[in-house]
Amino acid sequence: MKILHIIKEFTETGNVDxxxxxxxxxxxxVTxxxxxxxxxxxKLVDLIFASDQVYTW
Amino acid sequence: MGDDPKKIAVIIRDRQDEALRMAVGLTLEGDEVSVFNLGEPIDHHGDNDLNVETLGDLDCGRYSVNAADEGFEQMTMQNVPQKLLEYDHVAPY
Amino acid sequence: MSKLGILVNTDKYLEDIVGVTEAAKAVGHDVTIFMMDDGTLLAQDLCDRLSGEAQLTYCEHSASLRQVSDVEGATSGSQYQNAVMMHEADKVVVF
Structure with missing residues (x-):
């Protein structure tokens, strides 16, 4: 399974990690x-559509 | 992806009220919606209790890492990542 | 052609939303944007920047709490529009 985690600029990672x-x-x-x-x-759009699941944190 | 129901996970972190309101709304197209509370226990203010109850009435999954969250199935943080893999869309809030 | 849904629930990421939308459109994807919560504060800016690039809708309830109204180029709606976006989108990102 291809999984994409997008980490936004102001995200406090915490349990995201x-x-x-x-x-x-x-x-x-995992990307x-x-x-x-x-x-x-x-590149990000390519990754979004190439992934089975996308998370935006 | 057709008209098959989607599986949607709403992850509750710091804005519980809006996350719960959104989760209830996401059921309107017949999708399977679950909420995962990874933040503080749900505050019993405003519409939170009603929205939690509505999600239960609609057979939505309600999961929490907090033992204090009544009506939620308890999960450990370690079990959440694998459970989330079941969903088409994951919307952290 | 695939569909990208963008849920905007903060007002922190205007440039990222515009960047992702333009990049998605450039390769032929349809883009739908639903704004709620503080994301409604970006409604006019997103309409100005993305006219013709995306279908834009915002939560009237959130907007009214923030004195946002009559946004030219976007449709005022409810959480139903968010449900439709999530249902129809192949992929969803959140800003």
Missing amino acids: TIIEDQEAPDNE IFRLKENKDYA
């Missing part, structure tokens, strides 16, 4: 996109 870490299993391909550091929106 727990969720991401626990989903990083052999069956899952983290940090909007504070990366504004490549075309």
Whole structure:
């Protein structure tokens, strides 16, 4: 399963880290996109539609 | 994706009232909506109690990491990530 | 053509919403934006920036609490429009 976690600029991660870490299993391909550091929106859109599940934190 | 019901998870964090109001509204298209409270126990003010009750009446999943949340199925934070994988859309609030 | 739903419930990410919407449109995706809570404070800015790029709707209840009204280019609605967006979207992001 392809999972995308989008981390927004002002998000306090907290238990978000727990969720991401626990989903990083052999069956899952987890990608983290940090909007504070990366504004490549075309790449982000590609990732959104290439992923089975999308989280925006 | 057709007209099949979607499975939608609303994650409650710091804005409980709006998250619960939204969750109730999301049932209007016949989708399967669940709420996951990962924040503080639900405050019993405003419309929160009514919205929690309505979600129960609509057979929506109600999950919480807080033992104090009456009407919610208790989960540990460790069990939440795998449970969330069941959903089409996840909307953290 | 796939459908992207954007739930806007804060007023912190105007540039990101515009960026994602324009990038999605550039590759042929349909974009629907639903604003509620503090996201309604971005209603006029999003309409000004994304005219013709996205279908924009906002929660009248949230908007009225923030003295937001008569937003040109967006439809005033309720949580029903959010339910429709979530139901029809292939992917949903939240700002």
